[in-house]
Amino acid sequence: MATDSGAARGRSAGERAPLVRFEAISKRFGAVPAVETLTLDIVRGEFFALLGPSGCGKTTLLRLLAGFETPSEGRILLDGADIVDVPPHRRPVNMMFQSYALFPHLTVEGNIAFGLRQDKLGRDEIAARVGEMLELVRLQGFGARRVHQLSGGQRQRVALARSLIKRPRVLLLDEPLAALDKKLRAETQFELMELQRRLGTTFVIVTHDQEEAMLVADRIAVMNQGRLMQVAAPSEIYERPNSRWVAEFIGEATIIEGRPAAAGRIDTALGPLSIADGVQSSAKTVWLALRPEKIVIGMQRPKDAANALAGTIFEIGYRGEMSTYKVRLADKSLMKVAVANVGARGRPPYAEGDAVWLSWPPDAGIILTS
Amino acid sequence: MRRGPTSFNIVAVAIGLAFLYLPIVILVVYSFNASRLVTVWGGWSLAWYRELLHDEAILGAAWISLRVAALSATAATVLGTLAAVALTRMGRFRGRLLFSGMVYAPLVMPEVITGLSLLLLFVALDLDRGFWTVAVAHTTLTTCFVTVIVQSRLLDFDRTLEEAAMDLGCPPVKTFLTITLPLIVPAIAAGWMLAFSLSLDDLVIASFTTGPGATTLPIRIYSEVRLGVKPEINAICTIMIALVAAGTIASSLMAKRGASRRERAALGVQV
Amino acid sequence: MQRDRTKRSWGARIVILVPYLWLAVFFLAPFVIVLKISLSQSALAQPPYLPVFDLAAGWQGVTAFATQLSLDSFRLLGSDAIYLLSYLKSLQVAAISTALLFALGYPIAYGMARAPKAWQPALVMAVVLPFWTSFLIRIYAWINILQRDGLLNDVLMRMHVIDAPAAWLSSDTAIYIGVVYSYLPFMVLPLYASLEKMDESLLEAAADLGCPAWKAFWLITFPLSLPGAAAGALLSFIPIVGEFVIPDLLGGSESQMIGQTLWIEFFSNRDWPVASAIAVALLGLLLVPILFYERLQQRSLEGGSA
Numbered sequence: 001m002a003t004d005s006g007a008a009r010g011r012s013a014g015e016r017a018p019l020v021r022f023e024a025i026s027k028r029f030g031a032v033p034a035v036e037t038l039t040l041d042i043v044r045g046e047f048f049a050l051l052g053p054s055g056c057g058k059t060t061l062l063r064l065l066a067g068f069e070t071p072s073e074g075r076i077l078l079d080g081a082d083i084v085d086v087p088p089h090r091r092p093v094n095m096m097f098q099s100y101a102l103f104p105h106l107t108v109e110g111n112i113a114f115g116l117r118q119d120k121l122g123r124d125e126i127a128a129r130v131g132e133m134l135e136l137v138r139l140q141g142f143g144a145r146r147v148h149q150l151s152g153g154q155r156q157r158v159a160l161a162r163s164l165i166k167r168p169r170v171l172l173l174d175e176p177l178a179a180l181d182k183k184l185r186a187e188t189q190f191e192l193m194e195l196q197r198r199l200g201t202t203f204v205i206v207t208h209d210q211e212e213a214m215l216v217a218d219r220i221a222v223m224n225q226g227r228l229m230q231v232a233a234p235s236e237i238y239e240r241p242n243s244r245w246v247a248e249f250i251g252e253a254t255i256i257e258g259r260p261a262a263a264g265r266i267d268t269a270l271g272p273l274s275i276a277d278g279v280q281s282s283a284k285t286v287w288l289a290l291r292p293e294k295i296v297i298g299m300q301r302p303k304d305a306a307n308a309l310a311g312t313i314f315e316i317g318y319r320g321e322m323s324t325y326k327v328r329l330a331d332k333s334l335m336k337v338a339v340a341n342v343g344a345r346g347r348p349p350y351a352e353g354d355a356v357w358l359s360w361p362p363d364a365g366i367i368l369t370s
Numbered sequence: 371m372r373r374g375p376t377s378f379n380i381v382a383v384a385i386g387l388a389f390l391y392l393p394i395v396i397l398v399v400y401s402f403n404a405s406r407l408v409t410v411w412g413g414w415s416l417a418w419y420r421e422l423l424h425d426e427a428i429l430g431a432a433w434i435s436l437r438v439a440a441l442s443a444t445a446a447t448v449l450g451t452l453a454a455v456a457l458t459r460m461g462r463f464r465g466r467l468l469f470s471g472m473v474y475a476p477l478v479m480p481e482v483i484t485g486l487s488l489l490l491l492f493v494a495l496d497l498d499r500g501f502w503t504v505a506v507a508h509t510t511l512t513t514c515f516v517t518v519i520v521q522s523r524l525l526d527f528d529r530t531l532e533e534a535a536m537d538l539g540c541p542p543v544k545t546f547l548t549i550t551l552p553l554i555v556p557a558i559a560a561g562w563m564l565a566f567s568l569s570l571d572d573l574v575i576a577s578f579t580t581g582p583g584a585t586t587l588p589i590r591i592y593s594e595v596r597l598g599v600k601p602e603i604n605a606i607c608t609i610m611i612a613l614v615a616a617g618t619i620a621s622s623l624m625a626k627r628g629a630s631r632r633e634r635a636a637l638g639v640q641v
Numbered sequence: 642m643q644r645d646r647t648k649r650s651w652g653a654r655i656v657i658l659v660p661y662l663w664l665a666v667f668f669l670a671p672f673v674i675v676l677k678i679s680l681s682q683s684a685l686a687q688p689p690y691l692p693v694f695d696l697a698a699g700w701q702g703v704t705a706f707a708t709q710l711s712l713d714s715f716r717l718l719g720s721d722a723i724y725l726l727s728y729l730k731s732l733q734v735a736a737i738s739t740a741l742l743f744a745l746g747y748p749i750a751y752g753m754a755r756a757p758k759a760w761q762p763a764l765v766m767a768v769v770l771p772f773w774t775s776f777l778i779r780i781y782a783w784i785n786i787l788q789r790d791g792l793l794n795d796v797l798m799r800m801h802v803i804d805a806p807a808a809w810l811s812s813d814t815a816i817y818i819g820v821v822y823s824y825l826p827f828m829v830l831p832l833y834a835s836l837e838k839m840d841e842s843l844l845e846a847a848a849d850l851g852c853p854a855w856k857a858f859w860l861i862t863f864p865l866s867l868p869g870a871a872a873g874a875l876l877s878f879i880p881i882v883g884e885f886v887i888p889d890l891l892g893g894s895e896s897q898m899i900g901q902t903l904w905i906e907f908f909s910n911r912d913w914p915v916a917s918a919i920a921v922a923l924l925g926l927l928l929v930p931i932l933f934y935e936r937l938q939q940r941s942l943e944g945g946s947a
Contacts, residue, residue, distance in 0.1 A: 068533055089536040099532035105552050115538035375755040380890045381750035453660035453903050470716035472664040474938045478931055480883020483920045487671030489659045510667040571775040574885055588777045595781055607778040614774045
């Protein structure tokens with residue numbers, strides 16, 4: 001069930017008309033469906049992410065847009081025009097490949113200028129634009145170098161420059177940061193966001209890294225097995241997932257099953273729990289999803305807490321900036337709690353086996369009906 | 371298989387290489403032997419090379435062989451490359467099974483069969499046998515070798531380079547010519563070299579398909595050899611070995627400085 | 642809306658058609674002609690066979706042609722023992738040679754695969770180089786060595802292994818030496834390619850699970866190298882059956898291989914129909930291995946490496 005909660009939220013600027021529309025797109029490889037009757041809009045000027053586990057169809061969708069695959073059914077509209085029959089070399093869409101795919105027999109300049117030479121631009125104009133690009137990606141003076149003389153990060157920037165120089169209407173990025181180490185990846189993520197903001201080009205990135213998607217994207221499409229699960233801004237997806245699957249795929253969550261009782265209350269195996277509003281639907285069963293960082297952990301039972309449960313610490317995970325606890329509750333289930341390590345000592349104040357109390361306010365949980 | 375060779379491995383390879391090269395080395399050394407006899411070492415001498423220069427028959431045959439080889443190698447390279455492209459890039463087409471069967475069969479077919487069949491074809495078409503029939507025969511024989519080499523390279527080729535080029539606006543045919551072809555040139559060159567040396571070397575098919583005035587070098591050598599060992603033959607053989615060795619080493623050096631290492635580098639893989 | 646991109650540009654058609662036509666005309670069609678000649682009768686004419694297919698004679702020409710076809714040549718093959726013996730000898734030589742090639746080639750290929758990565762291209766070139774120098778030359782080189790007053794006898798006599806020069810040449814032994822020598826690269830290279838592709842972590846896993854090195858070889862390395870071995874065996878066996886040059890130059894006169902028989906029938910006896918019949922029968926004999934080889938190639942073309 002795909003919910004698109006407004007295309008103009010987040011940081012995207014510009015018009016609201018969709019630049020790209022996938023209309024009832026299906027793609028099958030032989031008997032295997034990769035994408036199933038999917039409809040999706042991408043807005044002009046936004047940084048859009050396709051996120052999902054491997055095999056979910058996100059790369060297929062990207063390649064459909066680039067033109068390297070043809071859909072089994074459906075239309076792909078770019079600025080209102082169906083581009084399915086347009087071959088890749090004629091689409092105003094450019095792609096940055098995961099492996100960079102730099103031409104080994106051309107110099108850096110030759111690689112970057114390649115697209116412009118196909119359009120038969122004048123030599124002076126090409127030189128000027130290449131110079132512009134080299135400056136933009138901070139590779140001035142590298143024009144004459146050969147590809148094998150560059151480091152991984154430098155090659156990535158050449159690939160980026162090459163794909164942007166033609167000022168495409170959409171830039172596709174296929175897991176562009178996968179080959180970089182953590183530090184470099186973090187830096188490059190910010191650079192990409194800055195670049196996108198500056199150029200105003202619509203970026204579509206495919207990634208399996210959730211944190212990356214949440215950081216860079218204005219909107220994320222979470223996919224699973226060829227279908228859209230949820231399309232929304234990162235905060236929306238994190239704070240208001242539309243299903244248990246999304247709640248568990250993005251970040252961590254403890255899911256508690258319950259039955260809606262009176263307004264503001266659900267009955268669960270752990271007793272009655274307070275929730276913010278009454279449950280809208282008439283569903284018999286609902287699920288409460290709790291994010292670990294929203295739960296408060298303490299030795300004493302908190303006074304006046306809307307929801308409080310007793311438990312024993314089952315497992316502690318120390319992650320430097322925070323500690324995660326798995327707490328065993330009365331019904332033998334485990335609840336995940338995350339606490340920032342604000343104390344100077346660093347060692348978590350609890351030990352395995354300690355008896356603790358967990359509490360959270362009524363509006364901390366998310367009610368899910370699927 | 372990178373755990374390092376055992377002494378058995380090293381000995382095996384060493385003996386194998388010695389076995390392969392010993393006869394050649396002996397041949398070359400004895401081409402400089404002043405004495406006619408193999409068992410007697412008469413000292414270093416270029417006598418046989420001098421005699422070679424006067425032997426019109428052999429020199430003429432060598433010239434014909436070189437021309438046939440150059441011509442058929444070039445034709446075979448063109449045909450073989452086209453066949454390799456057809457087999458790796460054209461997907462399924464009608465008659466593909468038959469096509470690939472025809473392409474690979476000459477690799478294993480005994481030469482007497484191929485030679486006989488080609489001669490009978492020429493006879494049926496009432497063609498005069500000679501230079502051109504040998505060239506056509508050699509082209510047919512060597513095309514498959516070129517195909518195998520080029521096809522193997524095309525299969526290994528990184529398709530994302532082609533996709534990147536098309537993504538940047540380069541139409542498919544132009545992509546093949548400006549991106550793929552330059553990067554597979556070492557394989558094509560290797561194919562040409564192989565076709566060249568196979569043609570230069572062929573005895574059976576040339577015997578069947580040649581005619582008066584187009585005696586190739588192997589045919590000449592063969593008829594002399596039946597009469598016994600002659601140091602002049604050693605001399606011409608040494609020259610041919612030197613020629614082929616130089617060409618092979620040159621083309622493999624070209625390949626070393628060539629695409630495949632660059633390609634791997636371009637993939638951003640730190641090896 | 643279903644998409645279908647089966648329209649091929651004219652350029653693509655040419656890429657397929659040019660080699661296709663060439664091979665159809667110069668490779669396939671000749672076989673048909675060989676078949677036809679094998680069904681013809683020998684004659685003292687130019688060309689030396691009857692009947693000649695004369696299209697100008699119309700339908701009558703065709704029927705006349707058909708009635709004159711005969712299986713005489715094939716009957717001759719069946720009746721005269723010399724032909725059967727030649728076929729058997731060829732199969733025997735090919736089988737034993739292939740076995741020898743495998744026994745000698747495997748250690749070499751294995752040693753090459755175990756060599757340090759930096760050495761491997763040089764080793765491959767070292768194995769390939771003799772192959773690219775003339776085949777005839779290398780056989781000729783063996784004559785130098787094996788002849789009565791040749792090097793081998795010289796060395797053996799000096800080492801007092803033998804007293805008088807032995808006849809190495811003109812014997813089956815010489816044929817085997819020549820064949821193994823010439824076809825070694827054909828066996829070594831496919832084997833090496835197969836062995837080199839093998840993932841070394843498989844052997845590490847075996848060791849980790851308690852398997853000693855020699856056992857790991859038999860249980861893991863050897864089975865995985867079999868495709869390369871099969872290719873090498875077929876690339877050797879099939880052409881060796883039809884070999885001519887090696888038995889002719891190095892072999893004796895007591896028995897012939899089928900390639901020699903064909904040659905003699907064609908060049909000495911000028912009996913084209915019989916020579917063609919020999920070729921047809923030889924092709925029939927080799928059809929199964931050849932198809933096997935084609936299958937191997939198809940699979941490697943589609944499947945790629947494991």
